[in-house]
Amino acid sequence: MWLFNSSVGRKVVMSVSGIALVLFLLFHMSMNLVAIFSTEGYNMICEFLGANWYALVGTAGLAALVVVHFVYAFMLTIQNRKARGSQRYAVVEKPKNVSWASQNMLVLGIIVILGLGLHLFNFWANMQLPEVLHKLGMHVEDAVMADVANGSGYIAKTFTCPVYAALYTVWLAALWFHLTHGFWSAIQTLGVNNKVWFCRWKAIGNVIVTLIILGFFAVVVAGYFGLGALGTIEVAAPAACCAPCC
Amino acid sequence: MDKNISFTLKVWRQRGPKAKGAFETYQMKDIPGDTSFLEMLDILNEQLVNENKEPIVFDHDCREGICGMCSLYVNGHPHGPATGATTCQLYMRRFKDGDTITVEPWRSAGFPVIRDLMVDRTAFDKIQQAGGYVSINTGGMPDANAIPIGKDVAEEAMDAAACIGCGACVAACKNGSAMLFVSAKVSQFALLPQGKVEAKKRVKAMVAKMDELGFGNCTNTRACEAECPKCVSISNIARLNREFIKAKMKD
Ligand code: HEM
Ligand code: SF4
Ligand code: FES
Numbered sequence: 001m002w003l004f005n006s007s008v009g010r011k012v013v014m015s016v017s018g019i020a021l022v023l024f025l026l027f028h029m030s031m032n033l034v035a036i037f038s039t040e041g042y043n044m045i046c047e048f049l050g051a052n053w054y055a056l057v058g059t060a061g062l063a064a065l066v067v068v069h070f071v072y073a074f075m076l077t078i079q080n081r082k083a084r085g086s087q088r089y090a091v092v093e094k095p096k097n098v099s100w101a102s103q104n105m106l107v108l109g110i111i112v113i114l115g116l117g118l119h120l121f122n123f124w125a126n127m128q129l130p131e132v133l134h135k136l137g138m139h140v141e142d143a144v145m146a147d148v149a150n151g152s153g154y155i156a157k158t159f160t161c162p163v164y165a166a167l168y169t170v171w172l173a174a175l176w177f178h179l180t181h182g183f184w185s186a187i188q189t190l191g192v193n194n195k196v197w198f199c200r201w202k203a204i205g206n207v208i209v210t211l212i213i214l215g216f217f218a219v220v221v222a223g224y225f226g227l228g229a230l231g232t233i234e235v236a237a238p239a240a241c242c243a244p245c246c
Numbered sequence: 247m248d249k250n251i252s253f254t255l256k257v258w259r260q261r262g263p264k265a266k267g268a269f270e271t272y273q274m275k276d277i278p279g280d281t282s283f284l285e286m287l288d289i290l291n292e293q294l295v296n297e298n299k300e301p302i303v304f305d306h307d308c309r310e311g312i313c314g315m316c317s318l319y320v321n322g323h324p325h326g327p328a329t330g331a332t333t334c335q336l337y338m339r340r341f342k343d344g345d346t347i348t349v350e351p352w353r354s355a356g357f358p359v360i361r362d363l364m365v366d367r368t369a370f371d372k373i374q375q376a377g378g379y380v381s382i383n384t385g386g387m388p389d390a391n392a393i394p395i396g397k398d399v400a401e402e403a404m405d406a407a408a409c410i411g412c413g414a415c416v417a418a419c420k421n422g423s424a425m426l427f428v429s430a431k432v433s434q435f436a437l438l439p440q441g442k443v444e445a446k447k448r449v450k451a452m453v454a455k456m457d458e459l460g461f462g463n464c465t466n467t468r469a470c471e472a473e474c475p476k477c478v479s480i481s482n483i484a485r486l487n488r489e490f491i492k493a494k495m496k497d
Binding site: 087 | 355423
């Protein structure tokens, strides 16, 4: 199968899974912005998605994309290190047009997946997961069940904690670097590029990616400083990591 | 007249493919600025021979930037710090008095060191033999302009055909990828009517050979095009990807 056996095919898999994830991020970011303007509105979206079949199919699809992207990332990196050989140059000088991100995609990706783990722990484990468990007939605390669609509440609770706000900021920064290289690289891999479009794709990518990251970051900032609708939420118990200090 | 300069030269010495190599340091005195880099090595080798020492082995042939043999990695750049030039086109006036100049062989698993600064680049020949030619009968010499080809297309094909197969792209790549070379060879044919006929077969065969020989997966870092002495553009890599994906979709 050429998507596995050939170098170009493997890159196509990286590219398509990456672009699909970017599209998802675009949707997720737009949805999150609602929380700044209306907490009820945001919770309605959470309710609408919840553990309905389409949300579950979507989640499973996303999980598959992340796994494929992750597995291929390691496979490609291992092959590339082997192709490079064990002898390193004594002197290396990076040419000007080579971006830092392009040479550190794996490290950036690892930060992204660690952030994803934290994110699932903060939100998904309190929202979709208990609802699914409940549907499967398992016992879930009433207090937890009452809050499964309270996305705004979890946002406020998580981001009032400075440690979480800082960790999410690092996560978003890593994602920004990953995607500023990733976006045009994916287009290049698919072969939809030439001398003229090269600069255009780069600009389009930078705009889309920066908007995505700024959108997510706005919610972190609004949560931390209690701005907009998020300021109306009383945070009773601070998020777990802050319990000892706050 | 250029000034004469004196500098320290650190050169990679390695007796054979399996031997362990190490840097050796040489002091170079009063080298005129208009000496080419390879002439400078000739001067050093003559000194070494006179001292009954082994001269430094390095590849070279045309010494005018067309054969692609002079594969030296100078101060962190394949073909040295000059852009759009090969090592043989590099002159000592680029360096300053008192500099330390480090010379290494290409380092990539696909190009094993034979001795000192000389590496084995037959992998490129094998890729070329896999499909980098036109095997259909194109008939006798046609009249000029009998097959109209747009100016921009002709230019792009010529730019791709400028590749001299030197391997600097692989030497520069952190992934040991040969995509710039292969894409140049694929593009110079894929753009022209004579080459289009076998385009699908060619791209599949050349990529398969490149993968089989263990070159890496391109992650578009762009180090190759920055270091290519012929300024071959990565838009050729996009064309290679496009041709390859199209060919595989057809199957
Ligand atoms: C939301 C998450 C992510 C998105 C949207 C994303 C997106 C992308 C995109 C668009 C590319 C460019 C593909 C190409 O050049 O053809 C890419 C490349 C890459 N990604 Fe991700 N990625 C994500 C997460 C990850 C994770 C978790 C890892 C794992 C460690 C990772 C590792 C890599 C690596 C190593 C590359 C470079 C591979 C290459 O260019 O061949 N990414 N990513
Ligand atoms: S593409 Fe450039 S760097 Fe690569 S082999 Fe051809 S001339 Fe050398
Ligand atoms: S010796 Fe021929 S290109 Fe340098």
